[in-house]
Amino acid sequence: LHHFVTVEDLTAEQVLSLIHRAEYYKDGGKTPTLTKPVYVTNAFFENSTRTHTSFEVAEKRLGLTDIFFDPQHSSVKKGETMYDTMLVMDALGVDLAVIRHSTNAYYESLIHPQADSHLDMGIVNAGDGSGQHPSQSMLDMMTIHEHFGHFAGLKVGIIGDITNSRVAGSNMEILNRLGASVYFSGPDYWYDHAFDKYGKFMPLDDLVSEMDVLMLLRVQHERHVRDANEAKFSAESYHEKYGINEARYNRIKKNAIIMHPGPINHDVELAGSLVEAPNCKFYEQMQNGVFMRMAMLEAVLRGRKLGGLK
Ligand code: CP
Numbered sequence: 001l002h003h004f005v006t007v008e009d010l011t012a013e014q015v016l017s018l019i020h021r022a023e024y025y026k027d028g029g030k031t032p033t034l035t036k037p038v039y040v041t042n043a044f045f046e047n048s049t050r051t052h053t054s055f056e057v058a059e060k061r062l063g064l065t066d067i068f069f070d071p072q073h074s075s076v077k078k079g080e081t082m083y084d085t086m087l088v089m090d091a092l093g094v095d096l097a098v099i100r101h102s103t104n105a106y107y108e109s110l111i112h113p114q115a116d117s118h119l120d121m122g123i124v125n126a127g128d129g130s131g132q133h134p135s136q137s138m139l140d141m142m143t144i145h146e147h148f149g150h151f152a153g154l155k156v157g158i159i160g161d162i163t164n165s166r167v168a169g170s171n172m173e174i175l176n177r178l179g180a181s182v183y184f185s186g187p188d189y190w191y192d193h194a195f196d197k198y199g200k201f202m203p204l205d206d207l208v209s210e211m212d213v214l215m216l217l218r219v220q221h222e223r224h225v226r227d228a229n230e231a232k233f234s235a236e237s238y239h240e241k242y243g244i245n246e247a248r249y250n251r252i253k254k255n256a257i258i259m260h261p262g263p264i265n266h267d268v269e270l271a272g273s274l275v276e277a278p279n280c281k282f283y284e285q286m287q288n289g290v291f292m293r294m295a296m297l298e299a300v301l302r303g304r305k306l307g308g309l310k
Helices: 012-026 052-060 081-089 132-148 166-180 193-196 229-231 235-241 283-303
Strands: 041-043 066-067 095-101 124-130 157-158 181-184 199-201 215-216 257-259
Touching: 012 132, 012 166, 041 081, 052 066, 052 095, 052 124, 052 132, 052 283, 081 095, 095 181, 095 283, 124 132, 124 283, 132 166, 132 257, 132 283, 157 166, 166 181, 166 215, 181 235, 193 199
Parallel strands: 041 066, 041 095, 095 124, 157 181, 157 215, 181 199, 215 257
Antiparallel strands: none
C-alpha cells in the first residue's frame, strides 16, 4: 500500500493478510530488518491516548525513527495549514505521517496534492472527523478473528452514536465485506437510514441476546455542536435506554464478546462495574492495536519500498 487512509479499498483477502501478519507479531514473530532509516511523525491534531501511543510503540518495534511533532506547540498555532505543515515535514526528510484530524477526509489533499506540489510522503490515517478510523477497524477485526476464527455467519451489533462515529463508519463496511451480518441499535436520532444497506436496525433489548459481537460506541459529545439532541442528553436516561447494564449483560450469549473503541463513558454506554467483565474485550483490543498497527505500517513501508524493504 502507498498510503493507509481508509478500509474502503481493501479486499477481504488484504484484510485477512493484515490480520495474519498482526497475529504473527503478537505470537513474537521477528520484524523485518531495515537497511535504511525511516522517519515517521505522529501528527495528532485531535486528542488521543490509545491510537497515538500504540502507533508510537508499533513504530519503535519496527525500528522506525520517530520525529516528535505536537500541533499545539507548532506553527499550526500561527495559522499554518496542515498541507503546508506536511510540506515542511516532507522537506525535512520525514517519510511517513500518521495523522488524526477533525476534518472528514483531510487526507484527500495530501495524497492527491496539487500538480506542482513537492509533497510525496506516506499518509496513515489515525482518524478523520466522523469519517474513518482504519487502524481501529483493523484491530477490531483482529480481535473478532482471534475470538471466533472466522467472520462468515457472525452477527455483529453496532450500538450507540452511529452517525458521528468514525469507528462505526469503517466497521460496518468491512464487516459486510468479510461476510458478517451487521445490526444496529441506539437512539434513532443518531442513526442515518443510509446505513440500512449494511444491516438492520433493532431495539436494543431484542438485539443483545442474539449477537455474537456487541460493538459499543462512545457518545461523541464533541461532534454534537449543532445537534439539538445534545441539549436533551442525560447520562442516566441514555444508559437506561441504550446502555449495557448488568441486566442486559446477563442476557448476552455465553460466548459473545463486547467491544468498545474507548474511551468509555462509564454508566453511559456501559455500566462502570462491567468494564473488566469477562466478555468485555477492551484490553485485548488495545493490545491488538500495537500488532495491527505494526502490520499496517509495514504494508506502507513495503508499498513505498522504504527502509530497503521490498
Ligand atoms: N479508540 C481511539 O481512537 O482512542 P483514542 O482516541 O484514545 O486514540
